[in-house]
Amino acid sequence: MKAYLEPTDIFKMKEEATNVRDELLVSTSFRLGTRISETLAIGVDDIDFANGTITIKHLKSRIKLKCPECQAALCLTTIFCPACGAKVESAIHDIKDVRRQRVLPVDDTLLSLVKKFIASGGPVERNGRLVLFGINRHRAWQIIKNLAEKAGLPKLINPETGKIHNASPHKLRDAFAVFAMKHNDSGEGMRMLQQHLGHQSFNTTAKYRKIAGEEHRKWYQDLWTGGSED
Numbered sequence: 001m002k003a004y005l006e007p008t009d010i011f012k013m014k015e016e017a018t019n020v021r022d023e024l025l026v027s028t029s030f031r032l033g034t035r036i037s038e039t040l041a042i043g044v045d046d047i048d049f050a051n052g053t054i055t056i057k058h059l060k061s062r063i064k065l066k067c068p069e070c071q072a073a074l075c076l077t078t079i080f081c082p083a084c085g086a087k088v089e090s091a092i093h094d095i096k097d098v099r100r101q102r103v104l105p106v107d108d109t110l111l112s113l114v115k116k117f118i119a120s121g122g123p124v125e126r127n128g129r130l131v132l133f134g135i136n137r138h139r140a141w142q143i144i145k146n147l148a149e150k151a152g153l154p155k156l157i158n159p160e161t162g163k164i165h166n167a168s169p170h171k172l173r174d175a176f177a178v179f180a181m182k183h184n185d186s187g188e189g190m191r192m193l194q195q196h197l198g199h200q201s202f203n204t205t206a207k208y209r210k211i212a213g214e215e216h217r218k219w220y221q222d223l224w225t226g227g228s229e230d
Contacts, residue, residue, distance in 0.1 A: 003159045005030075005167065005175040012151035013144075013167075020117045022143050025133060029144070029169050031110045032056075033176030033197055036140055036169035044123050044130045052111055056198070057101045102198055144169050160207075173197070177208040 010030045017023040028039050038056045046055040065074040072083035080087055106114075117123070117132065124134025133140070148167030155164050156171055165171070180193050194205040 001154060001157045001164070003157055004178050005153070005156070005171055007175075007179060009148075009151070009153050010172070010175065012153065013147040016147045016150040020113070020120060021122055021133065022147065024113050024117050024122075025140060025143060025169075026147065026172065027110055027113055028132075029172035030176050031107060032104055033173050033180070034104075035173060035198075036137055038198075039169065040131070040133050040135065040137065040140060042132045044118060044132070047106075047114060049111065049115070052106050052108070053103050054106050055101055055103050100198065102195070104196060141168055144172065174208075177205070181208045 013026050014023050067081040069086040070084040072081055078088050123130045123132055145166045157164055199205045
């Protein structure tokens, strides 16, 4: 059982697509490595065909817990406030929307598919904007799952938890990250990947090095080759 999708798997999924929209959904999720919320938010006006870029806009809600007595910051497991000592029966939930955007380069293959989709009248108007995909998250997950099943791809195992998962938009994002890490796992390569994926923490990006790398295997094999046994 595999831990992540490979480029050949993505190709098989695209071959099973019966319309340009679904093919574009797979291609965009993999070739850009975007979150599904980011993919579905791409508008025609976000695409710069002259420079070959797409502006990705990301909205994320962050919840901060505060002590109702002294307003000190709390963690999820806090029972007594570390600042004032009061027992926390019900913390104050401070919800803050964080908006970020980044400009990603787009390869010619994906850009050509986007042009083809727009020319066919595929984009849909949503809230006054012309977006590429007029579907919700649930539908996007269904499409990816169904295409993977039609392509005969196996389910994937999470290397950290051991849980089994169906193919999903996030697995396509993972596939991009692993593919990029295999190509270049240097410090500079990891920094560029972090920037491309929009990770705030370097540790989040670094996990893909563990998945993609062969360091552990090579280290272990070197233990038994080239030396004498005691």
